[in-house]
Amino acid sequence: xxxxxxxxxxxxxxxxxxxxxxxxxxxxxxxxxxxxxxxxxxxxxxxxxxxxxxxxxxxxxxxxxxxxxxxxxxxxxxxxxxxxxxxxxxxxxxxxxxxxxxxxxxxxxxxxxxxxxxxxxxxxxxxxxxxxxxxxxxxxxxxxxxxxxxxxxxxxxxxxxxxxxxxxxxxxxxxxxxxxxxxxxxxxxxxxxxxxxxxxxxxxxxxxxxxxxxxxxxxxxxxxxxxxxxxxxxxxxxxxxxxxxxxxx
Amino acid sequence: xxxxxxxxxxxxxxxxxxxxxxxxxxxxxxxxxxxxxxxxxxxxxxxxxxxxxxxxxxxxxxxx
Numbered sequence: 001x002x003x004x005x006x007x008x009x010x011x012x013x014x015x016x017x018x019x020x021x022x023x024x025x026x027x028x029x030x031x032x033x034x035x036x037x038x039x040x041x042x043x044x045x046x047x048x049x050x051x052x053x054x055x056x057x058x059x060x061x062x063x064x065x066x067x068x069x070x071x072x073x074x075x076x077x078x079x080x081x082x083x084x085x086x087x088x089x090x091x092x093x094x095x096x097x098x099x100x101x102x103x104x105x106x107x108x109x110x111x112x113x114x115x116x117x118x119x120x121x122x123x124x125x126x127x128x129x130x131x132x133x134x135x136x137x138x139x140x141x142x143x144x145x146x147x148x149x150x151x152x153x154x155x156x157x158x159x160x161x162x163x164x165x166x167x168x169x170x171x172x173x174x175x176x177x178x179x180x181x182x183x184x185x186x187x188x189x190x191x192x193x194x195x196x197x198x199x200x201x202x203x204x205x206x207x208x209x210x211x212x213x214x215x216x217x218x219x220x221x222x223x224x225x226x227x228x229x230x231x232x233x234x235x236x237x238x239x240x241x242x243x244x245x246x247x248x249x
Numbered sequence: 250x251x252x253x254x255x256x257x258x259x260x261x262x263x264x265x266x267x268x269x270x271x272x273x274x275x276x277x278x279x280x281x282x283x284x285x286x287x288x289x290x291x292x293x294x295x296x297x298x299x300x301x302x303x304x305x306x307x308x309x310x311x312x313x
Binding site: 057230237 | 263266269273280299302303
């Protein structure tokens with residue numbers, strides 16, 4: 001039984017199989033990301049009411065919070081994939097991890113910059129060294145570290161091992177980011193959506209926020225597959241099936 | 250946007266926070282475009298690199 005499941009996992013995680021399946025999935029992720037993104041922007045910019053405390057400046061939330069969520073979500077995906085690659089030697093997992101890093105770094109950058117642009121009018125400062133902001137900045141450096149190890153080590157297996165180890169160790173930063181607003185006395189506001197009781201947010205603000213968050217996840221799904229396919233082509237470049245496929249392109 | 254008639258100039262003004270709000274949305278747009286364009290460029294580069302390798306090997310008579 002175990003052997004059957006293992007054989008099944010290996011077949012479906014074969015780069016060749018992944019390449020053809022993912023090619024069919026990308027358009028669906030992309031189309032749904034566009035639809036939800038446009039709907040979320042419309043709801044967030046035109047339908048959601050003005051905040052009684054922050055005025056219109058709060059509309060940055062529809063970019064800032066989904067980006068911050070994605071920065072952590074992608075990191076966990078990357079670390080879990082890297083872990084699977086390290087333990088079970090599944091090449092596809094290493095490729096997913098490598099494909100995720102630049103996207104995660106982008107989302108982290110957007111979370112930091114939009115947070116800064118929101119902080120200036122609300123707190124009076126673009127940057128403060130508080131726990132939430134500092135741990136998010138460390139997340140950006142973890143992504144950079146992963147990418148630097150990937151690109152600087154010539155041997156692919158060594159590169160995957162070194163960068164994967166960094167990704168796994170860096171996971172400790174994720175709960176720190178999440179709980180930083182409770183553990184330390186921070187300027188950054190606490191959780192509004194993921195609280196156990198009712199979220200302290202108007203439903204007309206909550207809906208566009210969640211729609212944008214789902215759109216961001218779908219966007220990541222589409223882009224990570226495109227990037228992982230590039231990884232497949234590059235890493236399997238000496239395989240017969242890749243050569244036959246490339247010659248047809 | 251304050252319940253009364255909708256006006257575009259009021260919309261773009263964002264209650265005086267236009268710079269902060271629109272810079273945020275603009276950067277998000279840049280991020281989306283960059284993340285679409287860069288893997289497409291990368292794909293083209295990888296494909297042309299593999300094609301070059303194949304051509305080199307067939308020219309020198311080595312088997313792939």
